[in-house]
Amino acid sequence: MTNALSKITSALLAVLLLYLFPAVQTAQREEDIRYLAAYHALTEFADAVRTKGYISPVMYEEFTRNLEAEGNHYDIELEHWHKKYHPEYGDPADPNTFQGRFTVVYDAYYTEEILGVLFSENQAATSEEQVKYKLQAGDFFSVTAKDRSRSPYDVLSEFLYGTKAAAVYKNVLTYGGMVLNEDY
Numbered sequence: 001m002t003n004a005l006s007k008i009t010s011a012l013l014a015v016l017l018l019y020l021f022p023a024v025q026t027a028q029r030e031e032d033i034r035y036l037a038a039y040h041a042l043t044e045f046a047d048a049v050r051t052k053g054y055i056s057p058v059m060y061e062e063f064t065r066n067l068e069a070e071g072n073h074y075d076i077e078l079e080h081w082h083k084k085y086h087p088e089y090g091d092p093a094d095p096n097t098f099q100g101r102f103t104v105v106y107d108a109y110y111t112e113e114i115l116g117v118l119f120s121e122n123q124a125a126t127s128e129e130q131v132k133y134k135l136q137a138g139d140f141f142s143v144t145a146k147d148r149s150r151s152p153y154d155v156l157s158e159f160l161y162g163t164k165a166a167a168v169y170k171n172v173l174t175y176g177g178m179v180l181n182e183d184y
Helices: 002-052 057-067 111-118 152-161
Strands: 074-089 098-110 140-147 172-178
Touching: 002 057, 002 140, 002 152, 002 172, 057 074, 057 111, 074 111, 098 111
Parallel strands: none
Antiparallel strands: 074 098, 074 140, 140 172
């Protein structure tokens, strides 16, 4: 009985080591490559926006196409913080009470407002190259991509370790910075 049990255990261990472990390692490498490809697309788009100072529908569609080229599906969030200077007054009704300093205030615009400008129905008649969401130098722009798809690595690791993925988004990529130029 002991001899048969050890043979069954060794056969299961051999199958695990010969087939399952290499499959998990290969799936993990594929996951890393997908992550790097998505991060490259994210940085390329954000740097193009920061350098040009605008977002066009063509730029955004190319970004989403590049981001999902590896087969993963992403929720994309765009953030634009517009920089404004507000003068400080002792009495806001009296311009003679200017205190000689300014307060920096950021107005935030998010995905819905930005895509509303890019893909509005009112601008359907104009050429796509004329439609632009414009930013100014000194503004901040950020892109966040949240991976919402299950990869083969997720399936294999759940099978091996017996755990369910707790998070809805397993990879959250964020990139952005200050707008450097106004090239429109």
